[in-house]
Amino acid sequence: MKMVPDFDIAICGGGMVGATLAGLLRNEPDLADLRIALIEAHMPAQPPAAGVELRVSAISRASERILDRAGAWQSLPAAMRCAYQEMRVWDAHNQPDSESALHFAASALGEPNLGYIIANNWLQWAALDATRHERVTCFAAELNDIELLDEYARIGLQDGRRFTARLVIGADGASSRSRRCAGIQARIRPYQQTALVTQVRTGRSHQFTAWQRFMPDGPIAFLPLNDGQSSIVWTTTPEHAAQLLAMEQSALGAAITTASDHVLGEVHVVSASAAFPLQLAQVDEYCRPRFVLVGDAAHSIHPLAGQGVNLGLMDAASLVQVLAEARQAGATIDALGERAVLRRYERWRKTENTAALGLVDALNRLFSNQQPGAGLLRRTGLATLQKLPPVKRSLMLRALGLAGEVPSIVRRAG
Numbered sequence: 001m002k003m004v005p006d007f008d009i010a011i012c013g014g015g016m017v018g019a020t021l022a023g024l025l026r027n028e029p030d031l032a033d034l035r036i037a038l039i040e041a042h043m044p045a046q047p048p049a050a051g052v053e054l055r056v057s058a059i060s061r062a063s064e065r066i067l068d069r070a071g072a073w074q075s076l077p078a079a080m081r082c083a084y085q086e087m088r089v090w091d092a093h094n095q096p097d098s099e100s101a102l103h104f105a106a107s108a109l110g111e112p113n114l115g116y117i118i119a120n121n122w123l124q125w126a127a128l129d130a131t132r133h134e135r136v137t138c139f140a141a142e143l144n145d146i147e148l149l150d151e152y153a154r155i156g157l158q159d160g161r162r163f164t165a166r167l168v169i170g171a172d173g174a175s176s177r178s179r180r181c182a183g184i185q186a187r188i189r190p191y192q193q194t195a196l197v198t199q200v201r202t203g204r205s206h207q208f209t210a211w212q213r214f215m216p217d218g219p220i221a222f223l224p225l226n227d228g229q230s231s232i233v234w235t236t237t238p239e240h241a242a243q244l245l246a247m248e249q250s251a252l253g254a255a256i257t258t259a260s261d262h263v264l265g266e267v268h269v270v271s272a273s274a275a276f277p278l279q280l281a282q283v284d285e286y287c288r289p290r291f292v293l294v295g296d297a298a299h300s301i302h303p304l305a306g307q308g309v310n311l312g313l314m315d316a317a318s319l320v321q322v323l324a325e326a327r328q329a330g331a332t333i334d335a336l337g338e339r340a341v342l343r344r345y346e347r348w349r350k351t352e353n354t355a356a357l358g359l360v361d362a363l364n365r366l367f368s369n370q371q372p373g374a375g376l377l378r379r380t381g382l383a384t385l386q387k388l389p390p391v392k393r394s395l396m397l398r399a400l401g402l403a404g405e406v407p408s409i410v411r412r413a414g
């Protein structure tokens with residue numbers, strides 16, 4: 001007799017992407033009969049405590065729709081998301097209101113905002129909260145091993161528990177253990193850059209605008225928060241980041257004031273700081289029979305355009321769409337883990353992610369380039385873009401996740 005696996009789908013990693021994916025699977029009518037397991041090593045037991053969360057993400061319009069479909073948007077307290085209406089990007093040799101600075105406004109796109117700044121721990125909590133359901137079994141444990149067999153996969157946890165699933169989805173982040181268990185290599189290129197993050201109070205209002213000033217070693221960004229403060233992401237050399245990290249708050253505030261050219265007045269640091277080494281990474285294979293990758297487990301992108309988790313949420317929505325379409329076309333639950341089905345997802349998302357990774361990498365190179373002529377090229381490029389509203393609009397719609405080969409749940413809500 002044929003063995004029936006314990007679960008139809010096991011998701012390894014309940015971060016922002018994995019937890020949202022569980023909610024999407026749960027809410028997809030064509031997949032309503034699937035039994036889902038979610039494995040998370042650091043499962044939060046309660047909502048995040050009040051106080052500063054250093055890790056925040058700019059969440060796109062498309063991601064809002066995906067989170068809404070997953071049930072996570074409803075679980076996210078309104079006070080925990082800060083809508084921003086505008087974005088200003090400029091080169092260190094210029095001013096934010098100069099001709100060669102870029103200015104994006106939600107009103108020019110007919111959108112209510114350009115997106116939201118949300119703390120990562122709240123986003124993860126809301127997505128996990130939406131999965132608390134009889135069809136999703138959560139394992140608060142670390143994945144240890146995966147064995148991929150023809151008809152199912154065997155999964156072992158660090159605490160000794162073992163079970164089987166028809167399909168394993170690796171959503172366990174950039175150093176993915178599931179990816180290694182499946183024998184999939186990632187091509188990784190470390191940037192000689194580190195991102196310092198901290199939270200600040202500023203002399204002038206952020207005006208619900210995201211501000212980003214490009215300097216030779218990398219950009220400094222101010223992301224607006226609801227309480228009037230801003231989250232800082234300062235990309236610089238690893239050596240400089242180490243110096244900044246070692247500074248007293250007052251000295252760091254003065255350094256940020258200078259690096260931002262006083263755009264929001266005097267800056268006061270109000271939290272601890274942390275630093276993240278940056279890398280460009282992507283896997284060649286997004287899937288194997290009975291196994292597929294989503295989110296940072298499949299790709300890491302430079303944070304300058306705030307796209308990482310947004311791409312991961314697109315992966316999640318696209319994968320759910322591919323699985324649902326396979327079911328509509330008559331595939332059995334068992335067939336969902338077959339390579340022929342998963343390849344459709346791989347072709348789709350690899351093309352989209354490769355384009356996004358390449359574009360952001362090119363921007364980082366252009367803005368960090370110290371060669372004579374590069375500064376002129378930057379300024380001319382920005383000025384030209386600013387004067388070409390259709391090109392600017394299409395670039396912005398892509399950044400908002402509303403253009404390109406987007407999943408139908410992103411389109412339908414539009």
Ligand SMILES: Cc1cc2nc3c(=O)[nH]c(=O)nc-3n(C[C@H](O)[C@H](O)[C@H](O)COP(=O)(O)OP(=O)(O)OC[C@H]3O[C@@H](n4cnc5c(N)ncnc54)[C@H](O)[C@@H]3O)c2cc1C
Binds near residue numbers: 014141172174176312
């Ligand atoms: C400085 C900085 C700023 C950024 N800003 C933005 C931004 O503004 N907008 C944006 O879209 N992106 C941004 N990103 C990128 C974003 O943070 C990542 O793309 C996102 O965290 C990826 O989500 P994920 O769920 O795929 O992986 P992760 O967030 O890494 O989650 C993986 C989850 O898997 C769990 N896990 C790992 N190993 C195991 C295991 N063995 N067993 C069980 N569970 C496991 C982890 O506990 C974790 O919960 C930024 C990144 C950096 C460094």
